Amino acid sequence: QVQLQQSGPGLVKPSQTLSLTCAISGDSVSSNSAAWNWIRQSPSRGLEWLGRTYYRSKWYNDYAVSVKSRITINPDTSKNQFSLQLNSVTPEDTAVYYCARGVEMATSWGQGTLVTVSS
Amino acid sequence: EIVMTQSPATLSVSPGERATLSCRASQSVSSNLAWYQQKPGQAPRLLIYGASTRATGIPARFSGSGSGTEFTLTISSLQSEDFAVYYCQQYNNWPLFGGGTKVEIK
Numbered sequence: 001q002v003q004l005q006q007s008g009p010g011l012v013k014p015s016q017t018l019s020l021t022c023a024i025s026g027d028s029v030s031s032n033s034a035a036w037n038w039i040r041q042s043p044s045r046g047l048e049w050l051g052r053t054y055y056r057s058k059w060y061n062d063y064a065v066s067v068k069s070r071i072t073i074n075p076d077t078s079k080n081q082f083s084l085q086l087n088s089v090t091p092e093d094t095a096v097y098y099c100a101r102g103v104e105m106a107t108s109w110g111q112g113t114l115v116t117v118s119s
Numbered sequence: 120e121i122v123m124t125q126s127p128a129t130l131s132v133s134p135g136e137r138a139t140l141s142c143r144a145s146q147s148v149s150s151n152l153a154w155y156q157q158k159p160g161q162a163p164r165l166l167i168y169g170a171s172t173r174a175t176g177i178p179a180r181f182s183g184s185g186s187g188t189e190f191t192l193t194i195s196s197l198q199s200e201d202f203a204v205y206y207c208q209q210y211n212n213w214p215l216f217g218g219g220t221k222v223e224i225k
Contacts, residue, residue: 047163047206047216064213098162104210105153107174109162 002026004099004110011116012093018086018117022099022110029075029082030055035103038073038084041112042095053082054103089117121145123209123217131225138194140220142207147187151211154183154192157219158203166205167192197222 008020020038027034035054041047051063053073063071072085086093094117100106122145132138142152150170155163165174167183170190180195194201202224207217 046218047208049214049216062213100162102165104151104214105165105168105208106155106163107165109164112162 002101002108004101004108006097006099006110006113008113008115010114011118012089013119014090014117015088018084018089018093018097018115020084020097020099020113020115021081022083023079023081024101025080027101029053029080030077032056033103034101036073036075036082037100037102037106039098039100039106040095041098044092045095048095050084050086091117093117121148121209121212121215123207123215125205125207125217125220127220128218129221129223131223132197133225134199135196136225138197138201138222140192140194140205140222142185142190142192142217144188144190144209148209148211150186151209152183152185152190153208153210154181155206155208156201156203157206163206194222 003025005023012018035052037052038050051073053061053075070087075082096112096114098112099110101108124143126141152170154167156166157163166177166181171183182193184191204219204221206219
């Protein structure tokens with residue numbers, strides 16, 4: 001059974017970088033049949049799929065158009081985890097952030113991290 | 120851009136009754152549609168994918184139907200643990216969620 005454990009700060013200042021990590025157990029970040037995703041949820045934007053990383057003989061990343069210029073998702077094979085970096089955050093980026101496993105739908109989810117963007 | 124619209128926003132149902140939730144896509148997503156359940160303070164849980172296939176461990180009282188632009192999630196006999204918010208999500212293009220339907224106790 002796949003388990004995902006999120007970590008990272010819950011408060012980020014405007015214009016700074018939001019950074020979260022998702023540790024994987026029960027699967028490998030390098031799996032050829034999985035994808036590793038970040039999804040966020042806020043009252044104003046609902047559930048929003050931000051992006052994913054996956055390995056198919058080489059690494060690929062896909063990002064939502066809404067955050068494409070600000071987002072990076074990186075795998076860390078040495079620690080079997082993946083990370084989210086979102087640059088130049090504003091209060092609009094305040095949300096609960098989830099990591100999730102799934103190629104087209106999210107089959108396993110992390111516990112969620114409330115990230116507040118405020119000075 | 121595809122828009123996913125769920126209705127109603129809130130559904131009041133008595134325990135043991137049937138609940139029917141709708142999800143409409145602004146353009147065809149074929150059968151590339153999933154349903155999730157979310158309870159307060161928890162992450163969403165996958166219920167249905169491929170419009171009608173139950174995910175592992177999901178009770179048979181949950182069923183999905185539809186294709187193209189019109190989809191339905193039916194809960195045949197509501198149990199106390201089924202009162203929650205339900206979301207549809209299309210994956211024919213970039214994954215996109217609907218706004219949700221809250222199923223509350225009548």
